[in-house]
Every structure is written in structure tokens, then in C-alpha cells.
Amino acid sequence: EAGVAQSPRYKIIEKRQSVAFWCNPISGHATLYWYQQILGQGPKLLIQFQNNGVVDDSQLPKDRFSAERLKGVDSTLKIQPAKLEDSAVYLCASSQDRVGNTIYFGEGSWLTVV
Amino acid sequence: ILNVEQSPQSLHVQEGDSTNFTCSFPSSNFYALHWYRWETAKSPEALFVMTLNGDEKKKGRISATLNTKEGYSYLYIKGSQPEDSATYLCAFIGDTDKLIFGTGTRLQVFP
Numbered sequence: 001e002a003g004v005a006q007s008p009r010y011k012i013i014e015k016r017q018s019v020a021f022w023c024n025p026i027s028g029h030a031t032l033y034w035y036q037q038i039l040g041q042g043p044k045l046l047i048q049f050q051n052n053g054v055v056d057d058s059q060l061p062k063d064r065f066s067a068e069r070l071k072g073v074d075s076t077l078k079i080q081p082a083k084l085e086d087s088a089v090y091l092c093a094s095s096q097d098r099v100g101n102t103i104y105f106g107e108g109s110w111l112t113v114v
Numbered sequence: 115i116l117n118v119e120q121s122p123q124s125l126h127v128q129e130g131d132s133t134n135f136t137c138s139f140p141s142s143n144f145y146a147l148h149w150y151r152w153e154t155a156k157s158p159e160a161l162f163v164m165t166l167n168g169d170e171k172k173k174g175r176i177s178a179t180l181n182t183k184e185g186y187s188y189l190y191i192k193g194s195q196p197e198d199s200a201t202y203l204c205a206f207i208g209d210t211d212k213l214i215f216g217t218g219t220r221l222q223v224f225p
Contacts, residue, residue: 042203042215056212103213105158
């Protein structure tokens with residue numbers, strides 16, 4: 001079974017530029033998550049989709065971050081314009097349902113904003 | 115704001131030593147606790163999903179216990195090996211239906 005795919009793996013951009021990350025979850029998984037992990041902190045949930053609907057985006061900085069999951073399959077997370085404090089690993093994850101079951105993570109997209 | 119705390123923050127042990135870490139979480143509205151292992155540049159890997167008070171789970175040399183009444187879980191590694199070096203994350207699910215992670219314990223096992 002293929003795992004959660006993410007791209008790009010690494011990205012370096014200047015502040016005020018934009019960046020987009022792509023995620024393809026495990027086939028059949030209805031729930032998709034984007035987490036932000038800043039060095040020294042635990043992963044923080046940015047947005048959670050159930051199929052193509054948003055379940056929780058309370059911690060998504062909506063002035064600069066946006067995410068979509070068209071057709072309830074793959075997803076894109078965009079940052080525009082980027083700030084220095086956005087330097088982090090962006091982890092995509094998926095699960096079969098909303099709670100309880102194991103959540104499977106991708107390898108992450110490592111962003112450095114200079 | 116729900117708080118999930120892990121201790122210690124980092125740990126350095128010799129190969130063959132046994133070790134354990136702690137995850138503390140809110141004792142009310144408990145639904146599940148997850149443990150993950152995250153090696154650098156790899157995907158976080160699920161170790162255990164624990165739901166019942168008193169649960170004990172084991173996977174090879176790694177085991178975990180759960181006390182939902184007092185709000186803690188222990189992760190044990192018996193006879194640590196260099197390949198066990200990783201960050202170990204716990205995550206709590208309460209009634210908000212959201213996985214809340216701790217900051218992790220970074221384990222380094224020296225040969």
C-alpha cells in the first residue's frame with residue numbers, strides 16, 4: 001500500500017515569496033490533515049479535511065495560509081506571502097476516519113524562509 | 115487550551131540501556147492517546163493507539179502503559195539500540211476530535 005506522498009521535500013524561499021505544498025493521502029482515507037512542526041515544538045494542526053470539507057482550520061493563519069482539497073483526494077497548502085517564522089516542517093497525514101484510528105504521515109516538506 | 119507535556123525533552127543513553135519517557139495529558143474527556151516515533155528525514159511512524167485505562171501495548175522492545183485517571187502514559191524501550199534513536203511523540207485526543215501533540219522526547223543511543 002502506498003503511503004502519504006508529499007512534495008516538494010525541501011524548499012528555500014525568501015520572505016514575502018509564495019510557496020505551495022502538495023499532498024496525496026493513502027487511497028480511501030477520508031480524513032486529511034496538515035500539520036506545522038517548528039523546531040523544538042510539537043506538530044500543530046493547521047487544517048483538517050473530511051473528504052473535501054473543512055472540519056477544523058482554527059489554527060490556520062488565514063491572512064497568509066490557504067489550503068484546499070478538491071474532489072476529496074489530494075490537497076495543496078499555500079503560503080503567501082511567507083514570513084521568517086513560517087520556517088518549519090509541513091506534515092501531511094491521512095486516516096480512515098476522524099478519530100481513534102492510526103494516522104499515517106508523509107515525510108514532510110521542509111521549508112526555510114530567508 | 116489543552117496541554118500535552120513530554121519529559122524529558124532529550125535523553126542520551128548507551129546501547130543496551132533500558133529507558134522510559136513520560137507523556138502527561140488532561141485526565142478529563144479522554145478518547146485516545148497515540149505514540150509516534152519520528153526519525154529525522156522520515157515519516158513519523160505510529161507505534162501505539164491506546165484507548166482504555168490500564169492498557170499495556172508492546173511492539174518488540176518497545177512497550178507503553180496508559181493511566182487515563184491520572185493523565186499519563188509511559189513509553190519503555192528495553193535494551194536500547196542505536197536504531198532506536200529518534201524523537202518520540204505522544205498525541206492526545208479528547209472530545210474536540212483533534213490530535214494534540216506533545217513536544218516530543220529526543221532519544222540518542224550511543225554504541
